[in-house]
């Protein structure tokens with residue numbers, strides 16, 4: 001073998017010839033990552049938004065020292081969701097064990113495509129997902145597959161729903177007399193539109209159902225829209241309920257929606273990408289009541305389960321539907337009575353995300369997850385209390401999860417000026433407190449959004465935030481007079 005041009009630690013030599021070079025590089029990199037994570041609260045949550053240029057590829061290969069220096073810059077300039085002051089998005093601090101699991105997974109480089117290519121991980125995925133399905137209240141017929149994110153989970157769930165409802169797995173949509181439509185609340189995630197587009201239904205097939213003042217699906221409007229669509233000659237086949245909407249984190253009334261889907265013979269999918277974690281909470285599991293009636297569920301442990309990205313799954317009440325309404329057999333793969341996961345998953349070659357999830361569940365434990373979820377509610381309760389104390393602030397909704405959206409509503413300002421002041425408030429909180437809120441547009445207005453995921457965010461920080469908001473308000477009063 002002629003590998004003269006390669007660095008001495010380009011690979012981990014399978015016979016251990018370069019173990020020292022490998023170990024020293026790994027130690028250096030791990031030390032850097034740990035140092036970065038362990039000082040995250042010293043740095044701003046946001047990276048400097050500058051334009052980065054990445055040079056030409058090295059012809060001779062760069063020394064590990066050179067790479068290390070580059071990596072240093074990469075870490076320094078990357079977004080910092082690890083700090084307790086990053087509360088703007090559903091990006092959690094990852095469990096340490098999931099980061100380590102990720103490293104082990106990559107060194108093993110198994111492929112979830114088939115049992116032959118990942119004998120242990122394929123079985124682990126089936127069994128762990130079956131156990132999680134049970135936690136959602138499903139029975140032994142249930143199961144699912146992991147995918148790279150909630151968008152793919154929603155896509156796969158709706159693909160199975162469509163194929164099952166219209167029996168179109170082989171023939172496709174041509175010949176269908178009525179346009180298939182999906183009903184989902186106006187607060188549902190945009191990945192449903194992507195799914196509809198990819199499924200050949202078109203984005204207009206996602207019919208928005210109104211939400212109430214708490215951002216939850218209005219079930220009266222759901223029934224009204226089902227009738228309306230039918231009158232228009234369209235064919236509603238699925239309803240998507242959201243458990244943890246993207247902006248306000250609210251949970252649709254799943255039980256009532258399930259009664260409606262049963263009455264009209266529709267598929268019920270629950271997008272619990274965010275809120276699915278509540279099945280791990282003794283106190284808050286009841287918020288997902290009715291989810292066991294869903295035909296399919298999207299769940300992203302990469303969010304509220306603190307598992308390093310990506311980690312997501314789609315679960316089916318009846319796993320056999322993956323065989324009948326989705327499976328594409330790959331004759332070139334070795335066949336046993338175990339269905340190769342690549343045949344029943346929208347992805348083929350796939351990373352073994354299951355290990356980091358399994359390790360996190362083992363390490364944190366059910367009690368630990370229960371506690372993490374309670375910590376989120378403690379913070380959101382304090383947040384809501386502080387908002388409600390101030391007549392010049394308003395809530396977008398009463399939170400159902402650990403997400404709180406609020407805005408400042410100075411009197412005598414038009415909507416545009418109001419949005420501008422909220423943008424300034426967001427900037428002020430970033431500059432004065434170093435705290436990052438996202439600024440979504442919701443129901444035509446801009447809101448400050450706090451996703452209180454990080455258990456290291458002290459309650460005292462929340463109180464300090466509101467002191468700064470008070471100062472901002474006082475400043476506004478003096479500016480006005």
Ligand SMILES: Cc1ncc(COP(=O)(O)O)c(C=O)c1O
Nearest residue numbers: 149150151189191244246271273
């Ligand atoms: C409710 C909901 N569903 C689906 C998704 C899409 O998940 P992903 O970004 O992992 O594809 C998100 C993302 O935030 C979400 O909030």
